[in-house]
Amino acid sequence: MNQLSFTWKNVTRNPRRTGLTLLSMTASIALLTLLLAVEDTMRFFSQKAEQSLRISVRHKTGFALLLPIAYRDKIAQVPGVVAVNGFSWYGGVFRDPKQILPSISCEPETLQAVWGDRLEATPAEWEAFKKDRMGALVAPLVAARHGWKTGDVVPLKGNVLPFDLTFRISGVMTDSFDPMIFLFHRDYLEEAKGNPGEVGNYWVKIDRRENVTPAINQINAMFENSTHPVVAETEKGLFELVTGMMQVLRLVVVAIGTAVVISIMLVGANTIAMSVRERMSEVGVLRAMGFRRHHIFTFLLGESCLISMIGGTIGSVLAFWTCHWSASFIPDPVIAAFLSKARPELILYSMSIAGVVGLAAGVVPAVGAVRVPVSHALRQVV
Amino acid sequence: MSSAIPLRYNWRSLQVRWVTTLLTLGGVALVVATFVALMALAAGLSHAIGSQADPRNAVLLYRGSISEAMSRVTVDQYQNLRFLPQIATDEKGDSLASLESFVQVNLPRRRGGEAMVVMRGMRPVGLKVHDQVRLQQGTWFLPQSSDCVVGTGLAERHPGVAVGKSIRLGRRDLRIVGIFEAGGSALESEIWADLDDVVSGAGRDWYNSVSVRLSSREEFPAFKAAVTGDPRIDLGVKTELDYYKDQAGSAEGFRILGLIVCFFMAIGAGLAEMNTMYAAIGSRTREIGTLRALGFGRGAILISFLAESVFLALPGGLLGCLIGSSFDGFTTSVLSFATVSEVSFQFLVTPEILLSAFAFSLGLGLLGGMAPAVAAARTPVLKALRKV
Numbered sequence: 001m002n003q004l005s006f007t008w009k010n011v012t013r014n015p016r017r018t019g020l021t022l023l024s025m026t027a028s029i030a031l032l033t034l035l036l037a038v039e040d041t042m043r044f045f046s047q048k049a050e051q052s053l054r055i056s057v058r059h060k061t062g063f064a065l066l067l068p069i070a071y072r073d074k075i076a077q078v079p080g081v082v083a084v085n086g087f088s089w090y091g092g093v094f095r096d097p098k099q100i101l102p103s104i105s106c107e108p109e110t111l112q113a114v115w116g117d118r119l120e121a122t123p124a125e126w127e128a129f130k131k132d133r134m135g136a137l138v139a140p141l142v143a144a145r146h147g148w149k150t151g152d153v154v155p156l157k158g159n160v161l162p163f164d165l166t167f168r169i170s171g172v173m174t175d176s177f178d179p180m181i182f183l184f185h186r187d188y189l190e191e192a193k194g195n196p197g198e199v200g201n202y203w204v205k206i207d208r209r210e211n212v213t214p215a216i217n218q219i220n221a222m223f224e225n226s227t228h229p230v231v232a233e234t235e236k237g238l239f240e241l242v243t244g245m246m247q248v249l250r251l252v253v254v255a256i257g258t259a260v261v262i263s264i265m266l267v268g269a270n271t272i273a274m275s276v277r278e279r280m281s282e283v284g285v286l287r288a289m290g291f292r293r294h295h296i297f298t299f300l301l302g303e304s305c306l307i308s309m310i311g312g313t314i315g316s317v318l319a320f321w322t323c324h325w326s327a328s329f330i331p332d333p334v335i336a337a338f339l340s341k342a343r344p345e346l347i348l349y350s351m352s353i354a355g356v357v358g359l360a361a362g363v364v365p366a367v368g369a370v371r372v373p374v375s376h377a378l379r380q381v382v
Numbered sequence: 383m384s385s386a387i388p389l390r391y392n393w394r395s396l397q398v399r400w401v402t403t404l405l406t407l408g409g410v411a412l413v414v415a416t417f418v419a420l421m422a423l424a425a426g427l428s429h430a431i432g433s434q435a436d437p438r439n440a441v442l443l444y445r446g447s448i449s450e451a452m453s454r455v456t457v458d459q460y461q462n463l464r465f466l467p468q469i470a471t472d473e474k475g476d477s478l479a480s481l482e483s484f485v486q487v488n489l490p491r492r493r494g495g496e497a498m499v500v501m502r503g504m505r506p507v508g509l510k511v512h513d514q515v516r517l518q519q520g521t522w523f524l525p526q527s528s529d530c531v532v533g534t535g536l537a538e539r540h541p542g543v544a545v546g547k548s549i550r551l552g553r554r555d556l557r558i559v560g561i562f563e564a565g566g567s568a569l570e571s572e573i574w575a576d577l578d579d580v581v582s583g584a585g586r587d588w589y590n591s592v593s594v595r596l597s598s599r600e601e602f603p604a605f606k607a608a609v610t611g612d613p614r615i616d617l618g619v620k621t622e623l624d625y626y627k628d629q630a631g632s633a634e635g636f637r638i639l640g641l642i643v644c645f646f647m648a649i650g651a652g653l654a655e656m657n658t659m660y661a662a663i664g665s666r667t668r669e670i671g672t673l674r675a676l677g678f679g680r681g682a683i684l685i686s687f688l689a690e691s692v693f694l695a696l697p698g699g700l701l702g703c704l705i706g707s708s709f710d711g712f713t714t715s716v717l718s719f720a721t722v723s724e725v726s727f728q729f730l731v732t733p734e735i736l737l738s739a740f741a742f743s744l745g746l747g748l749l750g751g752m753a754p755a756v757a758a759a760r761t762p763v764l765k766a767l768r769k770v
Contacts, residue, residue, distance in 0.1 A: 016660060017657055017660065017661070020653045020654075020656055020657045020660075021653070021654075021657060023649070023653050024649065024650045024651075024652075024653035024654050024657075025650075027646045027647075027649035027650045027653075028646065028647070028650040030646060031643060031646035031647065059552075060488075060550065061485075061487050061488065061550060061551055061552050061583075061584075062485070062486045062487045062488040062498055063486060063498070063722070064485045064486045064487070064584065065485070065552055065584055065585065066585075091452065093446070097445075097446030097447075097448070098448060098628075100452065157445070157446075159444070159445070159446070159447055159452045159453075160451075160452050160453070160454065161454070162444070162454050227553055228552070231488075240495060241488075241495060241496055241498075242717070244491070244495045244496075244497070246716070246717055247714070247715070248423070248714045248715065248716045249716070251714065252420070252423065252636075252639075255416075255419070256416060256420075256643055259412045259413075259415070259416050259647070260647065260650075262408075262412060263408075263409050263412045263413065263647060263650055263651065264650070266405045266406075266408050266409045266412070266654070267405075267409060267650060267651075267653075267654040267657075269405055270402055270405040270406060270409075270654055270657065270658060271657060273401050273402055273405065274402060274657070274658070274661040277399075277402075277661075277665070278661070278664070278665065334719060335635070365401075
């Protein structure tokens with residue numbers, strides 16, 4: 001009988017207790033995985049933003065104010081600038097007036113040059129999008145939620161702007177920087193607005209990392225005393241503006257995560273403490289047979305670790321699956337977007353947390369068990 | 383025959399297994415504390431978003447819009463509706479209908495970065511429609527004076543917000559002349575200024591919404607009929623209560639999140655409780671046999687062990703309530719997706735939350751203890767006595 005099978009025998013000798021502990025662990029780890037998914041998605045976006053060579057230029061007052069299209073050519077002349085693309089918000093709703101679609105107009109000719117690294121579509125889809133004035137390039141999740149496929153005609157009702165627009169899906173991307181995004185032609189929106197020559201914000205692609213900061217400074221200075229002063233910032237800076245306002249969410253995630261980890265620890269420690277209590281004379285017998293303290297210690301730790309690893313595996317796989325499954329129907333688009341981005345690495349991450357917590361939970365009862373003198377342990381009556 | 387087993391028996395049993403008792407109790411305390419804190423968060427947020435609503439007020443927005451940030455109203459629409467008979471008038475006979483503009487501006491934050499906050503433009507009549515707002519310091523803004531007033535929430539959070547300083551809106555600088563409070567509601571996270579100043583500063587030729595004070599809340603159906611029946615108006619209309627109820631989606635989201643989290647945690651804690659009670663009963667089978675032999679009935683055993691399970695959970699519940707309550711009054715802010723702006727609010731621990739948290743821990747004790755207690759009660763006397 002090797003150590004693993006001995007541990008397994010011990011784990012399975014009280015099936016009811018092991019079952020209850022396992023279920024308890026599974027529920028907790030599933031919850032922890034869901035929380036980690038939120039945290040991980042935030043971190044993932046932040047990392048992607050940090051690596052990018054893009055800067056955003058927006059109105060100094062805020063997103064509610066628009067910039068003149070004439071700024072595009074001025075920004076394009078700044079040293080290091082590869083391409084400039086003007087984005088403008090349309091929004092709109094498809095059927096449910098409560099679900100606002102993040103539809104944004106862009107300049108299709110330079111979209112690939114500016115955002116190509118974070119938008120994945122086939123060359124044919126890119127071509128179709130550029131050619132079709134009514135064309136729209138949509139993110140996978142938004143297409144899945146509304147059942148859209150290439151070639152579909154999609155009428156959107158305006159909610160901020162006082163007109164409706166009809167689009168034709170040029171392609172469904174396989175990946176995009178925003179899992180809900182809906183991109184279409186700037187000319188199409190401008191025409192409907194009566195050609196006011198406005199842009200929400202500019203995305204500017206810079207050629208090399210060392211040119212990013214000088215370009216930001218130059219753009220900020222260039223429009224400082226104009227009618228529309230701007231804020232040029234890195235993609236990360238813009239990202240942090242938005243996530244900075246979700247600090248409470250982060251706080252909640254961290255606080256609950258901590259509570260869950262502690263509760264797993266309590267449950268694990270309790271289970272091991274109970275089995276140690278009942279097996280005290282057995283521990284004495286093992287010791288009398290010649291097993292050393294560290295053997296007993298490893299047996300007990302192994303038991304605790306095994307239970308929490310099994311619970312952790314089931315729980316994290318279940319949570320990961322739930323994330324992706326629920327993203328397709330959860331009404332809140334922001335939450336859905338978050339869930340759809342859950343990465344499989346999370347499973348490993350949760351499992352390792354479960355393992356560590358399992359080990360930690362076993363330490364105190366295991367130390368207690370091995371410190372009891374053999375004679376005492378043997379004399380113990382259950 | 384079946385008199386009750388003294389509770390002292392259970393109490394002392396819990397003391398004997400104090401390690402297990404404390405571990406189980408700690409688990410319950412954690413779940414209950416999390417429950418209280420999350421519910422306090424949701425209650426605080428929904429208080430902030432919903433509490434400024436006046437039952438006599440109605441909000442008019444573009445078509446199916448749910449928020450002023452996503453709505454557009456023209457002067458013509460306003461002119462066509464402002465003299466509807468259901469709208470109240472002030473002492474001078476002016477109609478209490480306020481055309482408003484709604485612009486998000488970025489303000490630097492104390493600990494770095496920026497926050498988007500709402501700037502609301504209105505004419506003087508707006509202050510009569512939103513009359514729950516009180517000036518705390520300074521004066522109100524005057525028409526076309528380039529002055530503005532700010533809510534107390536903003537003044538606390540942003541270093542550049544104080545009387546005498548100014549806030550930039552497009553090409554304009556609006557001087558802060560006063561600070562107002564609005565009973566802890568989300569209005570306290572707003573900047574208020576003259577309508578024309580806001581609209582011209584933002585370079586717009588359109589408005590966002592109309593707020594009206596009706597002569598009484600019973601007038602709303604007639605008002606709604608009048609608005610929807612007039613094609614020149616063509617706006618959606620809601621009572622202010624409903625308007626904020628729809629906006630409180632994020633509070634509702636946190637409440638649901640809280641319930642889901644607590645559901646999972648309750649499974650964890652409930653099963654741990656069950657485990658503990660099974661272990662307690664397993665190691666005391668002979669005691670149970672003895673009790674039965676002494677004449678205590680099955681019912682007495684059942685009640686005794688249920689009581690023990692409740693004893694195990696209730697102190698945990700109390701501890702959890704205590705920990706959770708320490709969050710009361712904690713101020714934080716959240717991005718409201720409906721208005722794309724930051725709303726500050728305080729955690730609000732209400733008696734209802736504490737009561738339900740207490741009931742929650744009681745439920746954990748009863749549910750976790752039920753199966754083990756039934757098992758204990760059904761133990762055959764002879765078998766139990768023979769057990770070593």
